Amino acid sequence: MSNLNLHLISFDICPYVQRAMILLLEKNAEFQISYVDLANKPEWFLKVSPLGKVPVLQVDQTVLFESSVICEYIDETHGEVMHPSDPLVKAEHRAWMEYSSVLLGLIYGVSTAQDEDDLAAKRNDLSQKLSNLELTLKKGNGPFFGGSKFAMIDAFYAPVFRYFQAFAQWGDSSYLSEFPRLQSWEANVMRRSSVLKAVPQDYSEKLKNFLKNKNSVYARKLNLT
Ligand SMILES: N[C@@H](CCC(=O)N[C@@H](CS)C(=O)NCC(=O)O)C(=O)O
Incomplete structure (x- = not known):
């Protein structure tokens, strides 16, 4: 330490x-x-x-x-290493960790798009990329990305899942509806104590205000404005 x-x-x-x-x-x-x-x-x-x-x-x-x-x-x-020890598995985790940043960029794009075409294009792209992620999740290998251990990659996907939870709370639960493995991974990550404590208690209210101020097509669809 x-x-x-x-x-x-x-x-x-x-x-x-x-x-x-x-x-x-x-x-x-x-x-x-x-x-x-x-x-x-x-x-x-x-x-x-x-x-x-x-x-x-x-x-x-x-x-x-x-x-x-x-x-x-x-x-x-600090503490116990949060990566798999096998170099190839670790590299695979890191590759998909990078992927989470692309998803975050697309989620930002969806939530701030200023016209319907842009919104539709970003949603399509996001959906395609989530489908790729679903396919990499190995059947019956949960609860986390790499199996039983909560690893760094799970921490990287928590903010992605947190957006989906907020959007679902405001009426749009479509993002993972076709992806059962992602749904199960999301549920397991989002109940983790570190994940629950990683944002302020009024996170959802603050996110709502942030999106409201963007005055985007999506914010209007969710009736945030
Ligand atoms: N690649 C960076 C991205 C960090 C980032 O974009 N942070 C945003 C807030 S979520 C920021 O500070 N934006 C301020 C700005 O761009 O002026 C990382 O992974 O740390």
């Missing part, structure tokens, strides 16, 4: 921050957390974050950015 001080810089509904939060909670790591308003970035944050983005993890005086890098660092320095 590392003795260095960890300081996570967060924005309360950021999906990439959730990855780091889940790792820190899984590892029972001690850390401080600060929240910034990304619509009004404070000077101190702009000095610390090279890309002006969250998450940032300050490790004593060293600044780490990019959620994947932050998560790998936390994994290597």
Whole structure:
């Protein structure tokens, strides 16, 4: 266990921050957390974050950015390793972890599309990509992506599933309706304690306000406006 001080810089509904939060909670790591308003970035944050983005993890005086890098660092320095030991299986997990970032980009695209055509194209693409993911999930191999152990890849998919849960709460539960393996994986990931604690209690209200302000076609369809 590392003795260095960890300081996570967060924005309360950021999906990439959730990855780091889940790792820190899984590892029972001690850390401080600060929240910034990304619509009004404070000077101190702009000095610390090279890309002006969250998450940032300050490790004593060293600044780490990019959620994947932050998560790998936390994994290597705290507690039990959250990757499979076999190099090929680990590489496969990392490949599908990258894939989760593509899904997050598409979900953002769906929720902020400004016209019907763009919305339909993004939804189609997302659906196709979820179908690829469904096919890679091995039958009867749950509860998690790689089997019985909650691994880093499961932490990476939690923010994806959290969006689907929020959309379902607002009336659209279509995303995983044709994908039974994904549904089961989602349920198992989303009941994990670290995942439940990785966002503020008013997450859903905050996400709703964020989407409302985007005034997108999808926000109107969900009656968020
Ligand atoms: N690839 C980055 C993405 C981080 C990212 O896009 N964060 C968003 C918030 S969810 C951000 O800070 N946006 C502020 C901006 O782009 O100005 C990672 O994985 O950490």
